[in-house]
Amino acid sequence: MEKIQILIQMLILFSAARLFGRLLTKIGIPSVAGELLAGAIVGPQMLHIIEPSTTLETLAEIGVIVLLFNAGLETHIDELLKVGKPAVLTAVLGVIFPFVGGYFVGQLFGYPTAENLFIGTTFVATSVGITIRVLQEFGYAKRTSAKIILAAAILDDILGLLVLAIVKNVALGKTNVLELVLLAIQAVSFVLFLSTIGPRITRKRSTFFSALSCDFLFELSLILMLGLAILAEEIGLAAIVGSFLAGLVLSEIREFTTIEDRYRTIGWFFTPFFFGLLGTHLDFSALKNLNTLVEVLIFTVIAVVGKLIGGYLGSIKKGKQTALEVGVGMIPRGEVGIVVAGLAFSYKVVASDVYLSLIATVLLSTVISPFLIKWIYSLKKG
Amino acid sequence: MEKIQILIQMLILFSAARLFGRLLTKIGIPSVAGELLAGAIVGPQMLHIIEPSTTLETLAEIGVIVLLFNAGLETHIDELLKVGKPAVLTAVLGVIFPFVGGYFVGQLFGYPTAENLFIGTTFVATSVGITIRVLQEFGYAKRTSAKIILAAAILDDILGLLVLAIVKNVALGKTNVLELVLLAIQAVSFVLFLSTIGPRITRKRSTFFSALSCDFLFELSLILMLGLAILAEEIGLAAIVGSFLAGLVLSEIREFTTIEDRYRTIGWFFTPFFFGLLGTHLDFSALKNLNTLVEVLIFTVIAVVGKLIGGYLGSIKKGKQTALEVGVGMIPRGEVGIVVAGLAFSYKVVASDVYLSLIATVLLSTVISPFLIKWIYSLKKG
Numbered sequence: 001m002e003k004i005q006i007l008i009q010m011l012i013l014f015s016a017a018r019l020f021g022r023l024l025t026k027i028g029i030p031s032v033a034g035e036l037l038a039g040a041i042v043g044p045q046m047l048h049i050i051e052p053s054t055t056l057e058t059l060a061e062i063g064v065i066v067l068l069f070n071a072g073l074e075t076h077i078d079e080l081l082k083v084g085k086p087a088v089l090t091a092v093l094g095v096i097f098p099f100v101g102g103y104f105v106g107q108l109f110g111y112p113t114a115e116n117l118f119i120g121t122t123f124v125a126t127s128v129g130i131t132i133r134v135l136q137e138f139g140y141a142k143r144t145s146a147k148i149i150l151a152a153a154i155l156d157d158i159l160g161l162l163v164l165a166i167v168k169n170v171a172l173g174k175t176n177v178l179e180l181v182l183l184a185i186q187a188v189s190f191v192l193f194l195s196t197i198g199p200r201i202t203r204k205r206s207t208f209f210s211a212l213s214c215d216f217l218f219e220l221s222l223i224l225m226l227g228l229a230i231l232a233e234e235i236g237l238a239a240i241v242g243s244f245l246a247g248l249v250l251s252e253i254r255e256f257t258t259i260e261d262r263y264r265t266i267g268w269f270f271t272p273f274f275f276g277l278l279g280t281h282l283d284f285s286a287l288k289n290l291n292t293l294v295e296v297l298i299f300t301v302i303a304v305v306g307k308l309i310g311g312y313l314g315s316i317k318k319g320k321q322t323a324l325e326v327g328v329g330m331i332p333r334g335e336v337g338i339v340v341a342g343l344a345f346s347y348k349v350v351a352s353d354v355y356l357s358l359i360a361t362v363l364l365s366t367v368i369s370p371f372l373i374k375w376i377y378s379l380k381k382g
Numbered sequence: 383m384e385k386i387q388i389l390i391q392m393l394i395l396f397s398a399a400r401l402f403g404r405l406l407t408k409i410g411i412p413s414v415a416g417e418l419l420a421g422a423i424v425g426p427q428m429l430h431i432i433e434p435s436t437t438l439e440t441l442a443e444i445g446v447i448v449l450l451f452n453a454g455l456e457t458h459i460d461e462l463l464k465v466g467k468p469a470v471l472t473a474v475l476g477v478i479f480p481f482v483g484g485y486f487v488g489q490l491f492g493y494p495t496a497e498n499l500f501i502g503t504t505f506v507a508t509s510v511g512i513t514i515r516v517l518q519e520f521g522y523a524k525r526t527s528a529k530i531i532l533a534a535a536i537l538d539d540i541l542g543l544l545v546l547a548i549v550k551n552v553a554l555g556k557t558n559v560l561e562l563v564l565l566a567i568q569a570v571s572f573v574l575f576l577s578t579i580g581p582r583i584t585r586k587r588s589t590f591f592s593a594l595s596c597d598f599l600f601e602l603s604l605i606l607m608l609g610l611a612i613l614a615e616e617i618g619l620a621a622i623v624g625s626f627l628a629g630l631v632l633s634e635i636r637e638f639t640t641i642e643d644r645y646r647t648i649g650w651f652f653t654p655f656f657f658g659l660l661g662t663h664l665d666f667s668a669l670k671n672l673n674t675l676v677e678v679l680i681f682t683v684i685a686v687v688g689k690l691i692g693g694y695l696g697s698i699k700k701g702k703q704t705a706l707e708v709g710v711g712m713i714p715r716g717e718v719g720i721v722v723a724g725l726a727f728s729y730k731v732v733a734s735d736v737y738l739s740l741i742a743t744v745l746l747s748t749v750i751s752p753f754l755i756k757w758i759y760s761l762k763k764g
Contacts, residue, residue, distance in 0.1 A: 004615050006440045011608045018601050055437040058388045218650065219400050226393045233386050265644040266651060268600065 006055045010273070013050050016042050017276035030134045030370035032275050039279020052280055060277040061239060063270035064129045065229045068240040070263050071132045071150060072247020073256070074141060077199040080151045080248075083144060083318075086326070087151035090314030094152065094330050095159045098123035098306030105302050109295070114171040115354060118344035121167045122358045123303040125160040127334025128153035129240065129274065130366065134373045135329075145325035148315055150244065152330065157241050158187045164340060165236075171349045186235050191245065194228070198249035210255035218259050221250055238336060278334060282363050292357055299361040304368070307331050321380045328376045332369040337362035388437045392655070395432050398424045399658035412516045412752035414657050421661020434662055442659040443621060445652035446511045447611045450622040452645050453514045454629020455638070456523060457532060459581040462630075465530045465700075468708070472530060472696030473537035476712050477545065480505035480688030487684050491677070496553040497736065500726035503549045504740045505685040507542040509716025510535035511622065511656065512748065516755045517711075527707035530697055532626065534712065539623050540569045546722060547618075553731045568617050573627065576610070580631035592637035600641050603632055620718060660716060664745050674739055681743035686750070689713050703762045710758045714751040719744035
């Protein structure tokens, strides 16, 4: 596509996303739901004005990278460590319940085992972007549950990566234990290093960083953010895990608060592309077929309830309200689920009708989650 | 290319551009020269780490759009009108001298007339991005000459568009006067409307805009900036003419100063992609051939001196120093010259060796201009 065409597509996607985002906000609906809807309307499934392209996908990726970077900036490692136990429990249970649920529902439907393994895996990965956006929009980002969700989402990503690797090995009939172990070591050490030693280094060298000019610090932090996002992706984790950790590390530099506004601006520019483009994947026509509709609804209940129970049980020691908040906060699925389903389809492990059901399930839980999150969080004041 | 590959290319281009930009600044060289050099080093001609792609080109385009938008924000229409006369003279003479010079040098070399018309046209278009960046970097953006350069650059773009249209018609042997007149009317009315009625509307409705939230105003202005850039491009003008005018219109809103910082941030992120990517086109190997080298040097002298004299004579009434500043400020050529040469080559009006010389000429004047600009501007204090 020509440069000018891309600029036009950018303009349309951005304008539509923000317009619908603002309109829905007026009637109390989280703006992220409006951005998803806008994407669905201008996307290939309806008006077909927007054609997903590498450029738009890159802008979207930067959007979610910056979103999680900002979440990292607002988080301190001590706060995360404080919620370590419930976060680990939430992540583990939040992987087990949807996976097992997906697997057994597949068995019930009479699908082959390999296919059911992938159905379960599709339901595993939490896409924390929507949760973060809703919490930021309504001022809930400082609650304990937000910290548990963030910590759990990182662990969730590691677990999801391993589950995918195992399932891939099993379904394709080749088991390479060494590779799995290496993958696990890489992922765990990446996260451990950045979340423990990283903040300590920046804290110790805080005066050094504070002596840099704002502009230079901004450039260095941009490079760190993108660099760690890429590294995380290369390891097999999501890019957002890397950028969240980059934010976490940089939040220890006291002077960094002076340039936080710049990242809010960058996020403001890029984030609508992420949710708008995610919306372009919404295909409601798949729901016209009654059988598919029933399957999608059952899948969605499993995916949603599985995460809800996982989060609730994992965090129940922090009180019922917090446990509920964590539960709904873990519900959103996103591009990772779509990617897993796509992988399974490309391996020919999953049939095309099941593939469509899986995509619809991921998108349905994505669409309903902003409403659920807003509702549950508003039960408690402040 | 994959999304992750693009992110890696972005990271490398941005890091290299800012690294070289900062290093050269330390020894008093304008950072834009460093960014060009960085692009040349990581680009296809040398290390070949960076492969120009639609995504990088789009980011670069946004970079220069925001750069000129910011220049527009810092300019008031009254200031432009005050320098109307020298600006018009500068633009007209700055088109005539390089065009005629290029044409006759081509005749001297014995090239056919059609080819010489395109050689002249290639030397016409000023690419004001480099000038603006250097003036901003060294704090010269408030001088009278800066206003003349900006106003002249817009007129220059209109004239360049018309010259290209005429030359294209003549060289390809078909003359469509109606089309030319329509083109002229479109371009002139676009600029006239935005530079006269536009600011009046925003000034009158200033209280209305000031009542909007900063976030909403930011979104609207982003949409206006991209929208006018696209519109300008569709008309046949450069995108930066549209975004400069968008900035000019918005600078009349008093409350807009509160969000100017956001555009500085956006510019900071995107602009290095523009100059870095421009640098990837630098191909020094063309200069190995002695004949080509001589031709390029003669071309460059014509292109540089033509603009210099045009600007100097056009602005001499504002004093010698200002006239000199305008002269050097109009020297930089850029992507427009490359596009014109490329067009001529694709029409088979220009032979491949002359095409390479033209590209080298555009790039050479691009490379030397930051130094010339900094030197001439530093002759006067303050």
